[in-house]
Amino acid sequence: MCFTDVSGTRIVPMRVYIPVIAKPAHIQALRGxxxxxxxxxxxxxHIIGTIVTESSGKQIARDARYNRVxxxxxxxDLTRDSHYRIIGTGNQxxxxxxxxVR
Structure with missing residues (x-):
């Protein structure tokens, strides 16, 4: 598909490619x-960790190095460790x- 302008010159539309920056999987999963x-x-x-609360109410804990704990x-009403083993009831x-912390 091409167009011509007033002077008769052919104009071919160019495709513009936007580079996609790869994001870590845990960020892609939380998108939106x-x-x-x-x-x-x-x-x-000093920050020793973070607790992120999702819209569903589920909370994910990460240490200072952003490793999931x-x-x-x-x-x-269960707390699980990084290997998804049950640690106990309630938020721990x-x-x-x-x-x-070391």
Whole structure:
């Protein structure tokens, strides 16, 4: 498909390619979800971890190096570790994050 302008010159539309920047899988999975982030800090105000609350209410805990340490499902009222093993009932994510502090 091509066009001609007033002077008779042929104009061929160009395709513009927008580069797609690869994002980590955990960011792609959370795209479009409403999230709230809480930062856990030590006595010296250093961030030791984060707890992200998804729109479904599920919470995911990550340590300071952004490694996943566990998750809490409020519907089942269970806390699971990074290997999806049940740790206990209730929200125990802050305890999982404090376990990673050295």
């Amino acid at each position: 979800a409403l999230m709230a982030t809480e930062y856990l800090r030590d006595d010296h105000y 566990g998750e809490y499902d409020p519907k089942a 994510l802050s305890a999982l994050i404090w376990r990673t």
